[in-house]
Amino acid sequence: MNRFKSIFVAVALSAASLAPALAAETHGPVPARLNWSFAGPFGTFDRGQIQRGFRVYREVCAACHSLSLLSFRNLGEPGGPEFSEGQVKALAADYKIKDFDDKGEPVEREGRPADRFPKLFANAEAAAATHGAAPPDLSVIAKARSYSRGFPLFLLDALPGMAYQEHGVDYIVALLNGYTKADDPNWNEYYPGHAIKMGKPLSDGQVDYTDGSPKTVAQYSRDVSAFLMWAAEPHLEQRKRTGLNVMIFLIVFAGLLYFTKKRIWADAH
Numbered sequence: 073m074n075r076f077k078s079i080f081v082a083v084a085l086s087a088a089s090l091a092p093a094l095a096a097e098t099h100g101p102v103p104a105r106l107n108w109s110f111a112g113p114f115g116t117f118d119r120g121q122i123q124r125g126f127r128v129y130r131e132v133c134a135a136c137h138s139l140s141l142l143s144f145r146n147l148g149e150p151g152g153p154e155f156s157e158g159q160v161k162a163l164a165a166d167y168k169i170k171d172f173d174d175k176g177e178p179v180e181r182e183g184r185p186a187d188r189f190p191k192l193f194a195n196a197e198a199a200a201a202t203h204g205a206a207p208p209d210l211s212v213i214a215k216a217r218s219y220s221r222g223f224p225l226f227l228l229d230a231l232p233g234m235a236y237q238e239h240g241v242d243y244i245v246a247l248l249n250g251y252t253k254a255d256d257p258n259w260n261e262y263y264p265g266h267a268i269k270m271g272k273p274l275s276d277g278q279v280d281y282t283d284g285s286p287k288t289v290a291q292y293s294r295d296v297s298a299f300l301m302w303a304a305e306p307h308l309e310q311r312k313r314t315g316l317n318v319m320i321f322l323i324v325f326a327g328l329l330y331f332t333k334k335r336i337w338a339d340a341h
Contacts, residue, residue, distance in 0.1 A: 125299025
């Protein structure tokens with residue numbers, strides 16, 4: 073028995089030592105784990121941050137990447153950037169939406185709050201013809217991207233309530249800061265294979281902030297990543313509040329059941 077235990081420990085230690093090396097070889101270094109306001113069971117979005125992130129998306133990312141699963145009205149709903157009704161209407165009107173008139177004829181009209189952000193290209197082939205590769209839609213990119221944290225942390229990610237759910241935003245931040253070779257704008261430290269079709273998209277001073285936040289790539293990348301996390305899960309705050317209320321209810325209910333059981337069976341021998 074002790075022999076098998078020793079073998080298991082040796083294998084586990086070997087896996088722990090090899091995991092970082094294998095990750096670095098196949099996918100580059102593991103992104104740094106960052107602190108996010110929306111992390112954990114009580115997390116909430118930083119309104120100022122996701123408003124700035126939307127500005128970065130609109131002025132930089134929107135030239136190539138769609139956000140087609142998000143509606144303009146979501147930007148004014150509780151739990152998001154919470155723009156005013158007038159701001160949402162003005163923003164939607166800046167976009168041209170393809171629609172049909174009363175006679176069924178194709179028309180192009182101003183966007184309305186109920187519309188979704190329009191797709192930039194008719195299909196992936198058209199996008200690839202323009203950019204050399206189809207830029208991914210960013211609607212759920214923050215939830216779709218992930219990475220392995222290696223042994224033993226990946227075991228914790230499989231446990232309910234202990235899973236780290238911010239892999240995607242950590243990866244996006246790392247990717248946007250991963251252009252570390254000045255002579256090669258398509259070399260990225262964190263992208264698998266290191267050769268990425270998207271050239272370095274951000275530079276210091278590129279987006280004008282009006283709240284005094286630093287106008288740096290490091291700040292831009294964190295802000296737009298937080299915005300994309302909200303875009304992927306716009307009802308995250310409501311979900312967490314609901315989950316907390318359910319847990320409180322279950323605890324109270326369990327307590328009532330316990331004392332009811334004691335009361336009923338108090339005289340039983």
